[in-house]
Amino acid sequence: MEFTRNLSDNMNYLNKKLDVDVNFDLVYRTFHIADKEACLYYVEGFTKSDVWQKLMEDFAPITAEDLPANAHDFSKKKLPYSQVGLVADDETMIKMLLAGISCLFIDGYDKCFTLDCRSYPARSVSEPEKDKVLRGSRDGFVETLTFNTALIRRRIRDPKLTVEIMNAGESSHTDIAICYFKGRVDESLLTMIKERIMKLKVDALTMNQESLAECIYPHKWYNPFPKFKYSERPDTAAASLLEGNIIILVDNSPSAMILPSSVFDIIEEADDYYFPPVTGTYLRLSRMIISVLTIYLTPLWLLFMQNPEMIPNWLRFIRLSEEPQVPLIFQLLILEFAIDGLRLAAVNTPSMLTTPLSVIAGIVMGEYSVKSGWFNSETMLYMAFVTVANYSQSSFELGYAFKFIRMILLVLTAFFNVWGFIIGFILSLCAIVFNKTIAGKSYIYPLIPFHVSELKKRFFRGRLPHREK
Template sequence: MNFSPNLTDNITYLHKKLNVQTNFDVVYRIIHIGGREACLYFIDGFTKDDSLLKILQAFSSIKPEDMPQDAHSFSKRYVPYGEIGLLTNDTDMIIQLLSGVSCLFIDGYDKCITIDCRTYPARGVSEPEKDKVMRGSRDGFVETLIFNTALIRRRIRDPKLTIEIMTAGESSHTDIAICYMESRVDNKLLDTIKSRIKKLKVDALTMNQESLAECIFPHKWFNPFPKFKFSERPDTAAASLLEGNIVILVDNSPSAMILPSSVFDIIEEADDYYFPPITGTYLRLSRMAISILSLMLTPTWLLLIQNTNLIPDWLAFIQLSDPLNVPLIWQLLILEFAIDGLRLAAINTPNMLTTPLSVIAGIVLGEYAVKSGWFNTETMLYMAFVTIANYSQASFELGYAMKFMRIIILILTALFNIWGYILGTSFAVCSIIFNRTIAGKSYIYPLLPFHWRELKKRFLRGRLPHTEK
């Protein structure tokens, strides 16, 4: 509905539409501006009270003979603070109001004057728990979109950095910021992403970026390897933008979605670049080696125990030293699920109880579980290494993808012995090789297709790029 020049008609319609009498946080004030009656709508808790007070004080000094004939002239002359807009219909106005923008109606004007003096509840930009670094910046993204874009702008002071705002969700109208460098981005991919977001037909992005990711890239669900890199670090997002990637920020989410991302992009961490090249290279190669070990250690050990004739003399110590009461495959699978159970319990445990309960869980699952005969010492040792190794890289999605592949290899090895081990390993490798990024490119580029110079950059951390004068 388009607004009427009659203020009473607008108030009657909006009171019914917004259910003002029931919604206590939808506030309206009838005021007088230049001898005319006016109505100001705002959401309690979303408005800077000091700014709104100054605006209202400025309105009170306007004389009737100074009132302009139209809303456009009024907004230019008498609204001294905030971003100003003019709206003609109720749909746009209600979305703006529920986003925190104050809306002003003046009798005789057929437009709504929007005054953006909003503020959102926000926590401090402290270092994220998961993406910690040994050296470097200690700030992190928060749930407020404007804070996150400011953290990126602070690092890239270039007019070519473009941040476009879009919305998705018929009920949530969630703000989505698409960040890119004009001269470096893949324009074809950028157009594809924007087109997919515009065509979204969803009620709400309930789970923020995960909901958006599943909507814009409905990939095959049975391949668990992540198609996006998520980071809560603004320095990582800024570095990705300078490399030509696209960064998507979603309101109410404290992480950035970086695309396109290959498996090498997901494995990279900020610590690789906060240390000298030789140290960064060591950290990167260590992380890659540990990730491969976390995938292959327990299946390989299970295979060797099932075929003791394959164990060389120098590895004889890996054989079981205690009687086997429960088949190894069941021990390994039980521990795989038990570790996830402990992780979920740790997340939901109050902070004051985390340490004592962790100690109790460690004793029960460690010493007593072995003494009771449920688990062998060697099984506990290798699963402990795998559990710790999963935390060597920051991506939860990649960690769980490796876990699923490891379980598949374990089951196939237990069922079909050597051929099962080969089949499971081949399945894991093919899941990576035949995966594709959102841009449709190889998931393991520059390994396939092979590009030596780029491959060297992925494995060896060279000097940081600089500009020659």
């Protein structure tokens, strides 16, 4: 519907459309500007009251002779505020109102004045719990989109940094910010991402970034390796932008989606660059080696236990000290599920009970489970290493991808022995090698296609680049 010059008609339509008599947080207030009646619509909790108090003071001295003939002139001459817009239809106005923008109607004008004086509820900008660093900045993304874009702008003060706003969801109309650096971004990938977001046919992005990720990249869901890198650190997002990546920020989500991302991008962390090259290289290589061990350690140990004659003399100490009461494959699989159960319990346990829960879990699942005969001490040792080693990298998605591959390897090794391990090893390689980034490129570049200089950068942390002007 197009707005008319009659304020009463506009108010009657909007009051019925918005159901303002039922919704207590949808507020409208009538007042006068000169001899004209005016009505202000806003959402309680989103509007800065001090801004409107100042505007009311500015409206008071306006006389009938001062009122311009059209809405455009009024917005330029009589609205002393920087973020003012004009809207002519109800659909656009309602979207903006529910996003927190105040909407003003004045009798005699057929346009709605939109004033962006929003004040979103937000928590403090603090260091994220998962993406912690030993050295470096301690700020992190929050659930408010404008705060997140400001954290990136603070680090990159260049007009080539572009932040485009879009929205998705028939009901939610969730704001999505696409950030990129002109001249360094892959233009074809950028165009493809924009087109996919514009063509989204979803009711709401209920799970924020995960909902968006599944919509813009619906293919190969069976491959567990993540297609996106998620980070709650503004410095990581800023560095990725300067490398030519695209950053997607979704309102109500405290993390950034970085794409395209290979497995090497996901394994990298900010600590690699906050320390000197030698230390950064050591941290990076340690993380890569530990990641490989989390996949193959327990399947390889199970293979040796099933074939004791394959154990070299210098590894005789890894043999079981006691005969297992429960088959090793069941011990390992039970512990895999039990560890996830403990993790879920820790997430849902009140902080005051975290310590007692840890003590109970350590005693019951550690000591008593071995004494009861359910588990061998060696099984507990290797699973404890795998559990702790999973936290050596910050990506939950990559950690669970390693877990699924490890469990497939365990099952194949238990049923088909040596050939099962070989088949599982080949499957794990295929899952990585034949995976593609969202840009359609190799997931393990620069290994495939092979690129020597880029490969060195992935494994060895060199000096930070200095771009010449």
